[in-house]
Amino acid sequence: MGSEFIVFLAVAIVAIGAAVGMALSRNALYSAMFLILNFACVAVLYLLLNAPFLAVAQVTVYTGAIMVLFVFVIMVLGAEKLPAGESRKEMAWQRPLALGLGVLLLIQAAYVVFTRVVSSSATKLIDSSPLAIGKALFGPYLFPFEVASILLLAAMVGAVVLTRKE
Amino acid sequence: MNETTPYILLSALLFSIGAVSVLTRRNAIMIFMSVELMLNAANLAFVAFAKQWGQLDGQLFVFFVMTVAAAEVAVGLALIVAIFRAKKGTDVDDLSVMKN
Amino acid sequence: MQTLILLPILIPLAGMLVNAAFGGRIGGRAAGLIATVAVAASFGISVVLFAQVAATPARAIGADFGPWIRVSELNVPYGFRVDALSATMMLIITGIGGLIHLYSIGYMKGDPRTPRFFVYLNLFVASMLTLVMADSFLLMFVGWELVGLCSYLLIGFWFTDIKNAEAGRKAFVVNRIGDVAFVLGLLLIFFTFGSLSYGEVFEKAEAMKGAAAGVLTVITLLLFVGAAGKSAQLPLFVWLPDAMAGPTPVSALIHAATMVTAGIYMLIRSNVLLEHAPIAMQVIAIVGALTAFVAGYAALTQWDIKKVLAYSTISQLGFMVAGVGVGAFVASQFHLLTHAFFKALLFLAAGSVIHGMEHRAHETGQHGADPQDMRNMGGLRAKMPLTTLTFILGGLALAGIPPLAGFWSKDEIIAAAAKDNPIAFALLGLTAVFTAFYVGRQIFLVFFGKPRSADAEHAVESAPTMTIPLIALAVFAVLGGLINLPKGFPGEAWLGDWLAPVVGKEPHEPLNLALAGVFVALAVAAIAGAVGLYRRFASADSVDPLTRLGPLYAVSSRKWYLDEIYRAVIIKPFYMGASFLARIFELGGIDGIVNGAGRLATEMSETLRELQTGFARTYGLVMLMGAVAILVYFLVSGTAR
Numbered sequence: 039m040g041s042e043f044i045v046f047l048a049v050a051i052v053a054i055g056a057a058v059g060m061a062l063s064r065n066a067l068y069s070a071m072f073l074i075l076n077f078a079c080v081a082v083l084y085l086l087l088n089a090p091f092l093a094v095a096q097v098t099v100y101t102g103a104i105m106v107l108f109v110f111v112i113m114v115l116g117a118e119k120l121p122a123g124e125s126r127k128e129m130a131w132q133r134p135l136a137l138g139l140g141v142l143l144l145i146q147a148a149y150v151v152f153t154r155v156v157s158s159s160a161t162k163l164i165d166s167s168p169l170a171i172g173k174a175l176f177g178p179y180l181f182p183f184e185v186a187s188i189l190l191l192a193a194m195v196g197a198v199v200l201t202r203k204e
Numbered sequence: 205m206n207e208t209t210p211y212i213l214l215s216a217l218l219f220s221i222g223a224v225s226v227l228t229r230r231n232a233i234m235i236f237m238s239v240e241l242m243l244n245a246a247n248l249a250f251v252a253f254a255k256q257w258g259q260l261d262g263q264l265f266v267f268f269v270m271t272v273a274a275a276e277v278a279v280g281l282a283l284i285v286a287i288f289r290a291k292k293g294t295d296v297d298d299l300s301v302m303k304n
Numbered sequence: 305m306q307t308l309i310l311l312p313i314l315i316p317l318a319g320m321l322v323n324a325a326f327g328g329r330i331g332g333r334a335a336g337l338i339a340t341v342a343v344a345a346s347f348g349i350s351v352v353l354f355a356q357v358a359a360t361p362a363r364a365i366g367a368d369f370g371p372w373i374r375v376s377e378l379n380v381p382y383g384f385r386v387d388a389l390s391a392t393m394m395l396i397i398t399g400i401g402g403l404i405h406l407y408s409i410g411y412m413k414g415d416p417r418t419p420r421f422f423v424y425l426n427l428f429v430a431s432m433l434t435l436v437m438a439d440s441f442l443l444m445f446v447g448w449e450l451v452g453l454c455s456y457l458l459i460g461f462w463f464t465d466i467k468n469a470e471a472g473r474k475a476f477v478v479n480r481i482g483d484v485a486f487v488l489g490l491l492l493i494f495f496t497f498g499s500l501s502y503g504e505v506f507e508k509a510e511a512m513k514g515a516a517a518g519v520l521t522v523i524t525l526l527l528f529v530g531a532a533g534k535s536a537q538l539p540l541f542v543w544l545p546d547a548m549a550g551p552t553p554v555s556a557l558i559h560a561a562t563m564v565t566a567g568i569y570m571l572i573r574s575n576v577l578l579e580h581a582p583i584a585m586q587v588i589a590i591v592g593a594l595t596a597f598v599a600g601y602a603a604l605t606q607w608d609i610k611k612v613l614a615y616s617t618i619s620q621l622g623f624m625v626a627g628v629g630v631g632a633f634v635a636s637q638f639h640l641l642t643h644a645f646f647k648a649l650l651f652l653a654a655g656s657v658i659h660g661m662e663h664r665a666h667e668t669g670q671h672g673a674d675p676q677d678m679r680n681m682g683g684l685r686a687k688m689p690l691t692t693l694t695f696i697l698g699g700l701a702l703a704g705i706p707p708l709a710g711f712w713s714k715d716e717i718i719a720a721a722a723k724d725n726p727i728a729f730a731l732l733g734l735t736a737v738f739t740a741f742y743v744g745r746q747i748f749l750v751f752f753g754k755p756r757s758a759d760a761e762h763a764v765e766s767a768p769t770m771t772i773p774l775i776a777l778a779v780f781a782v783l784g785g786l787i788n789l790p791k792g793f794p795g796e797a798w799l800g801d802w803l804a805p806v807v808g809k810e811p812h813e814p815l816n817l818a819l820a821g822v823f824v825a826l827a828v829a830a831i832a833g834a835v836g837l838y839r840r841f842a843s844a845d846s847v848d849p850l851t852r853l854g855p856l857y858a859v860s861s862r863k864w865y866l867d868e869i870y871r872a873v874i875i876k877p878f879y880m881g882a883s884f885l886a887r888i889f890e891l892g893g894i895d896g897i898v899n900g901a902g903r904l905a906t907e908m909s910e911t912l913r914e915l916q917t918g919f920a921r922t923y924g925l926v927m928l929m930g931a932v933a934i935l936v937y938f939l940v941s942g943t944a945r
Binding site for chain 1: 212216220259271277283
């Protein structure tokens with residue numbers, strides 16, 4: 039229980055709080071803010087987990103690009119809140135059932151973690167510098183890397199086509 | 205129990221919150237954000253496992269998940285914009301025209 | 305060398321694909337050029353293969369391209385072989401085929417669907433090559449069916465006229481009858497010999513000798529019925545005259561020079577089986593001779609320029625079949641070859657005539673008289689000199705006037721029949737006289753005398769793309785006989801020696817001078833008689849002088865009443881049975897079951913439909929349920945490690 043664990047605990051509590059806040063907030067814009075907070079916490083956890091490159095990427099890609107896009111769309115559409123009209127009758131059972139299933143899923147995961155996960159761990163830290171990651175990306179992961187670029191291109195084209203005015 | 209176990213548990217918790225949120229919210233944008241939360245939770249687990257096994261591959265997976273997430277958000281938000289134009293709203297429950 | 309064997313098939317296939325994909329965009333002329341070049345290239349490779357076969361001691365090269373069908377004992381590879389027989393056929397198919405492709409460019413000019421025409425034509429060449437290059441009966445059957453398909457497509461090419469579509473259908477259905485017998489023959493071959501590839505079957509048939517005579521008779525008769533369908537023999541020839549509804553190049557390529565000879569090729573290929581089935585040989589000889597006679601007789605009184613040639617084709621095919629029946633395989637193949645030359649020539653020249661006759665209608669926009677009716681023609685020799693010359697050469701070759709190609713091959717078959725089968729000999733001899741007569745009648749009616757219609761007066765010679773193939777074919781029709789001269793001539797019996805590895809060595813026969821002399825004299829007399837008779841045929845509505853023969857004329861001009869007989873005996877009862885099935889059985893029984901099943905499905909799905917709420921969130925929920933359930937299963941069963 040070193041200082042590291044105390045940091046983890048603090049960050050984890052903030053992250054959970056942010057997640058719950060996102061899930062419960064009525065206003066989509068608040069939700070987005072909570073989510074940004076959550077992502078920032080996760081970035082800190084990445085640092086604790088010896089993944090500095092991913093921590094930076096998390097901040098730039100998720101908080102910097104993806105969430106900005108979310109906020110932008112919410113504001114442009116003015117879709118912070120849905121009209122007050124209540125949930126449909128035939129969907130009444132949806133909420134409790136979803137909640138129950140979520141809890142069940144969590145219990146299962148915890149059960150697996152405590153009973154099945156091998157409790158050995160690597161002795162030494164791996165080299166996760168940007169150099170090492172770059173070498174892996176352009177080495178054994180070159181093909182997925184190229185595929186990812188095509189995926190991004192396709193997404194770009196798709197987004198342009200979908201939002202084009204008739 | 206070892207040093208990464210708390211991370212895995214946290215990941216599972218965040219994932220479950222995201223999943224429940226996806227299923228209970230009606231606003232399409234909210235659903236999307238919840239999906240992002242789930243992806244993020246999975247990423248956290250990846251990184252934790254990468255540390256536990258001393259292998260870099262977990263981190264690279266996260267990299268690719270981020271790429272896919274970015275693509276997904278771009279297309280997803282474009283869809284939402286298009287739907288908003290057509291339906292004047294982002295309630296997914298209004299999108300049940302496949303029925304009948 | 306392996307792939308070289310496939311190239312003659314693949315190149316026209318590639319041409320077909322190119323034209324199928326881009327034909328509409330590049331236009332008819334370019335499509336025609338592509339198709340022609342493809343067949344010409346195929347011809348070039350066929351020549352190379354021919355030379356290779358000649359250089360190989362075994363006189364055969366072959367290659368397997370992996371297994372095709374493997375079911376327990378049945379093992380058919382993608383096996384191709386080129387031997388003396390198939391190499392000869394390949395040269396005919398690609399050589400004459402190439403010329404006809406070239407001719408078609410001119411003939412089809414202005415037809416908007418020309419690219420499709422060349423697609424079919426290329427497909428036909430590829431299929432026909434598959435047929436002759438196959439190394440097993442089954443692969444041959446694939447080519448066999450494909451050429452049947454092409455024939456159907458091309459007969460009905462101008463399908464907007466219902467008559468053409470019906471002619472195509474008739475050809476297809478009648479061919480199917482033969483094909484059923486062919487398939488039965490294949491099955492019996494497999495049951496008897498346990499294989500379908502030529503080599504094994506022939507080897508085992510040879511080894512069995514007389515022991516299998518009974519089953520071999522059945523096999524060869526079944527194969528013969530198949531051949532009768534494709535090569536238009538009695539009683540299945542009725543489709544061929546109607547097939548003239550297709551464009552004339554098709555008549556020349558498919559319904560005179562190549563496809564209809566597939567049956568002859570198949571019989572010659574099976575010569576080993578035939579030689580052990582003497583009864584079947586007798587049947588084949590008689591049926592062939594009878595076909596020759598019946599069709600030759602019907603040709604005497606036809607007015608349609610192409611119908612005369614169609615019946616003549618059936619008649620000549622009868623000669624070839626009879627040749628097979630009397631064991632003269634080489635003579636049969638020889639006649640197949642020369643006939644391919646001169647009959648393709650005659651058809652193409654006839655097409656040129658039709659084209660010339662249509663010229664006035666095209667120019668003035670007036671509706672002309674029937675451009676295929678010989679009564680409307682006459683005096684065309686002045687307008688179309690090249691066509692006239694080549695048609696006369698082809699006609700004389702057909703009539704058996706020495707030294708043209710037809711004389712040598714026909715004489716060989718008649719001489720062989722004279723030795724072997726007196727009935728066949730008598731029928732064939734009579735037919736030879738008929739042949740000379742209808743040739744004389746046709747040439748005189750079309751090209752001599754005075755024009756009997758305005759169309760004939762204004763006819764013009766066709767374009768070079770059409771006349772060049774005519775000249776080339778005319779050269780072959782004149783010189784084709786040289787490849788198998790009788791004993792005593794220089795280069796005697798070349799074809800016979802060449803085919804010896806396939807059909808066995810046949811002795812060189814000297815020319816039977818008495819026989820040949822008699823038939824040449826008869827032919828000349830018949831031609832002279834025709835000219836004498838039709839000299840006074842002055843106007844389009846004159847009466848055929850042959851009507852004086854009374855019922856004999858009627859039998860010929862009504863084509864032995866065969867269509868009428870078929871209609872009464874087969875088609876009517878068939879329709880009656882079909883309408884019974886359609887009204888009582890189909891509507892009551894089958895439709896009831898089908899509709900019942902449909903209603904059941906509708907009602908069940910109405911119930912299940914309730915599950916599909918249409919709300920994306922519900923689907924998500926169900927997904928999560930599934931995920932949780934799967935996790936539960938893994939945890940309980942202990943598979944998660």
